[in-house]
Amino acid sequence: MSETLLKRGDSSDDVRTVQERLTEIGYSAGGSDGDYGRKTEEAVQAFQAAYGLPITGSIDNDTWGALFSTPAEDPTAHDPSEAPTGDALVDIALKQVNDRYDFGTDADENNPNEDTFDCAELISWSCAQLGIELPSYSVSQMDAVAAAGLECSVEEASGIRGALLFREAGHNGSQYNHVALSVGSGNETIEAMGTAYGVAVGTIGHRFTRAGLIPGITYS
Structure with missing residues (x-):
């Protein structure tokens, strides 16, 4: 170790x-x-x-x-001319760590240095940086995944880098719907958590009820 x-x-x-x-x-x-x-x-x-x-x-x-280290090529850098991937999506979201959380905010998708998000806006903004349109509300994102036939289990999503994880309102007493990105490591997320944490790395645990893949994103 x-x-x-x-x-x-x-x-x-x-x-x-x-x-x-x-x-x-x-x-x-x-x-x-x-x-x-x-x-x-x-x-x-x-x-x-x-x-x-x-x-x-x-x-x-x-x-x-x-x-x-100073690698010849940054492993988190992505060529914008290439097809958008789950890897690229996660790496974009990870670089927003510690950005501010503001419930109901409207993140500027044309601003590559945006620093204020709520859970769904972090996802839609990150997608927009790759040229992918996704609704700005978690319920609408869930519906878009379902309409495209791209739902999967939370367990499957935990191992897919860039998969979406949804928590439906009422689960574990939650008041609102919530969405996060799977890091693909089995139990970690990147998500806009709330005002106390901002954008942060979280854990999947038993927090999520549905999951799926984003239309237009290529997953490895």
Whole structure:
């Protein structure tokens, strides 16, 4: 097992260096104060999810090496001339980690630097960056998936990078519908969670009731 070097609760110059590097490559850690708090942990989780590393939120040897390596080609960069894929969709959404949540907001799909979302707007905005139109409401997104015959089980979606996960209102006492993107790792999501967390990496668990694939997205 790779040794843990830095984790939530730590404070050091090394933490500041990690925060600066995460921000440099597109994963906002909420600043570079040298304190390893929740936002830094979320940014590390998003980076790990993008690079296919175990999603721990802590910096181990493997994460440190990936973070500070300079590969000839960024594995999260995607050619806009290529067909839109689930991989590209997830990588776009992951780079919105720690963006602000605003229920009912209307994200500007023409703004590549949009920083305020609710759950469905994060999905529709990310799709728009790949040239895919998807409704801006979770219920309408669910309907679009069903109409295209692309529903699947939550279990199947958990292993498909870029699949949609839906929670219907009333499930586990929830008041509203909710939607998230599967990271494809088996139990992780990227989603606009709420005002307390903003856009964050979450877990699937027993939170979702339906799932499916987005029309127009190619899945591997």
